[in-house]
Amino acid sequence: MLTVVEKVIFLQDVDIFEFASSEDLSYIAMITEEIHLPENEKIYSLGDASDTMYLIISGKVRLHRNGEEVMIAQRKDVFGTWALFDDEPRVVTATCMQDCQLLRLEREDFFNLLADHSRITEGILKSMAKRLRALLTRTTN
């Protein structure tokens, strides 16, 4: 099992947390749960209630809908992010393509953390704004 500091080292490279300080990452690390899943295991299915985000430490995860592949997430990728921000059901199914080591982050724990650490919220907003700006620039171009 990873220690909190090891989780922090991993979280540093996750783009949504790029503006968080190392100590703030340690608070996030404390509320994540490390899970190990075998190949072909379904993490969640289309239409499931969503309340968890996942981060891939090792392995690959296939995100698909009605047989069509949407994307393949790999090490340091995050999936199920929207679960943190809305109550809508899952729009894709997530299946392990290999044995996977993941970190799960529950919405309720995450929001409780944000309520007490405004700096983390600030960092996440910054990173989302950066993503949106990049998206806009790409669309405009």
Added chain:
Amino acid sequence: MRRLIRRFFDIREGEGLRALLMFFYIFLLIASLLIVKPVRNSLFLTRFSAEQLPFAFLLVAIAAVLVTIIYSRFANKIRLNVLILSTTGLIILQLLGFWFLLATAYKAAWFIYFFYVWVAIFAVIITSQFWLFANYVFDAREARRLFGFIGAGAITGGILGGYLTNYLAALIGTANLVLVCVFFIAICMLIIQIVWKKSARKNYRERMQQQKRLQQKTSEKSALSLILNSKHLRYFAAIVGISVIVANIVDYQFNAIAAKTMNNKDELTAFFGFWLSTLSIISLLIQILFTGRILKYFGVGASLFILPVSVLLGSLLILFYPALWAGIFLKVSEGAFKQSVNKAGLELVSLPIAAAVKNKVKTFIDVFIDNLSTGISGLLLLVLTLVFKINIEFISLLSLLLILVWLYLNGRLKAEYIESFRTAIEKRSIDLDTQTVNLDDAAVIDSMIKVLDGRNERRILYALDLLENVKNARFLPYFRKLILHPSDEVKVKVLSVISNYDNELVYETTALLESESHKVRAAALQHLCAHSLNPVETLEKALYQDDFKIRNSALICAAMQMAQNPSLREKLDISPIIKQIQQNLQAKTYPPADEIYIKANLAQAIGRARLQLFFPILHHFFDDAEINVRLAAITAAGRACEVSFSKRLIEFLDIPSLRKHAREALAECGESSVVLLAEALQNPAVSPAIKIAVPRVLALIGTQDVVEVLFAALAAVDQPVRRQIVKALSLLHESFPLLKFNPRQVQQNILQEKQAYLNNFLFFRMHKKVIKEFISGKRKPPLSTAAVLAASLLEKTLKERMEESMKRIFRFLGLSKLAGTDLRNAYKAIYGGQTDVRANAIEYLENVLEPDLKSFIIQVLEAPAIEKLRLTIKNTGISKQNCYHKILTGNDNWLKSCTLHWLACSGINFDTVLVQNFTGHKDLKIAQSARLALQNHSQEI
């Protein structure tokens, strides 16, 4: 009788004493003012001629500006009650001095001028202090209802003061009238003390915060630039300026004609006293009989034209018949309409201006524009009377010219106002908490009806908020329609708005008792109680209804009424109902789906009504399986403000899902929870999560004790807690300007932060050297990927720690003599990335910082990167060999965890006994990293 009082003044249960005391306070103040004003005028005119009045106007303008500057410097630093009491005490002493000089017939020119100017300043200070005080005595909603009643105190005070002067001048002489003022003002001092203790003190803290926020909102723009950038404000300020000049000309003409006609001092005093009071009566009659109707039927435009037109007529009269009756007509037409119709009209046109802007601009207009105009009028009169030797009657020509400009500006302002109002409703930019005027203008009513009849729920709610204290039958059909609106929020709001109307919509309101929404039921019941001749009976009827939902709503409504009106506590006993609900809960007779809501409601009622007998129920609900019940119990505990709850509430700070509610509840308990919170902060056994949460609670309480507690805890806590404490101190400094921060403690902490920065800088340098040794092969074995990542994490953390220290130095500097906002702006500019702004900020720091600190901060800020920073550091004993050991024996848990992880991955030797001790550390991060370090170390061996 109760209904009669409510009908006329809308004074509600529990407000009577406060309103009455404030009524008498302003009554006595204005009566005093109306006594000293005639004394001053007669004294001046019998000693000098009316031609000297322009000099007095000029002196008043200059003195007012000077006094305002000095006064505002003190006003921001002294607690309001102390400020008002000391000013009032000083006024009494000065009045006694004046009485002595007047009684000994002292008539030196300087004294007469000084007395003239003093009365003008006295008038401004006492009235502005009164309204400032009133703002803390009543909340915004109360103010909207009660300021009319209190304003009537000012008018009746004016009537009494003037007539008393007229009657007593001949009887006791002009000089002894001053003693009557002393007596009146001494009573005011007693009233201030009673009202402050009873009501104002508790509101003071909260309002200071709001005020600070308002100031911050507009801090970027000066009042002048706000005025220049808005057409609406430009016209408004110009109209105020012209009206002040015209008022001074009118005053001059009136005084000059009176002085020509009468020579005796006492006769003149009585004359001025009589006419000032008569003016107040006429003003009152116009206010009661015509102002509302003029606004309702002719709109704001007409209300703004009445004053200039009446002064125009008066000036024409003086021009052709400069007799005493014409002077009286001119003065009455100016004074009576100014305080009634024109004042209401101006208040109405200022309604669409955002509150934060209004707050700033109003002071500028009241102080700067008013006094500048008084000065200009003094100069104009001097030129006309002394240089051109123009007679009193021909001065009217100047008034006529100014009035024409005034009329033109009124037309422009009206057009701007309609446009601004439309925009303000659309943007919802009118600040509901600060608007205290009635919306009676015909054009405004039409705009509001359009919104109420529309489909946009947000706008309807906003319009209802604006109509909270407006009473106009034209809205009733729309309220009747809205009471059936699908939105519960709208229904609740309509019920609140119709509380202004007598027994309206009772049938519809009774039907709402059957509503599915608890909030709607409670609001309906609240409305029915407010309009019932016997609210206790109405509540009891609802409390014993068969339907448990109505019973529950009645319970919460009863608790709210008991909290608002302490006299109800003796008449209404809700204990049997609570016991019944408790029994039913134990017997599980309620539908399971409703149980949570019933428990939460019960907790809310106990908390609101502060029913000590049932506090054990709250303790029981603290451990309920349902989170919503626990949260309701926590909120109720905060409302109950009972020390016995504080310990549990502090424990709840450790549970993330309860933390927010626990924090708010503890803050609501206020000073009573400070001791326990201080203990939690200092106690090593208390969890870090609680310690991190405590400073935030303390920052909301905002007393001097809190500042001491936070400073005392600073030295003994871990980094995250220290960060929170410094943030809390900063917040306290911003929100509560009257709190004192010991400069010695502030300085000490700045030095500590500087030292922490230097230590971390040395750790950083040594760590970099160690890494270099690994890269160059001096140290073996070469670093693994895990070790490189660990090294980089430690490096990053050390950099972050240095940045945090710098940030805290700025925060501490903000607590010292330098203004917090300027430093915050400088800090933002420095870390904002724009080179030119950064250079200006550094330049600013160069000028304000003390030499020692300056050289350190500037060196750090000017370094392109920490790696290139060169600091001269005295020998601290930190070396390559001992730097990690020093970190491990420090008090920064996160830095320790990163260092232990680095030691675990790099294979560097360490003190195993020390690290062994960390394996049982209560901080999981340290314990895990220590275990990993020992495990890797033993494998290597």
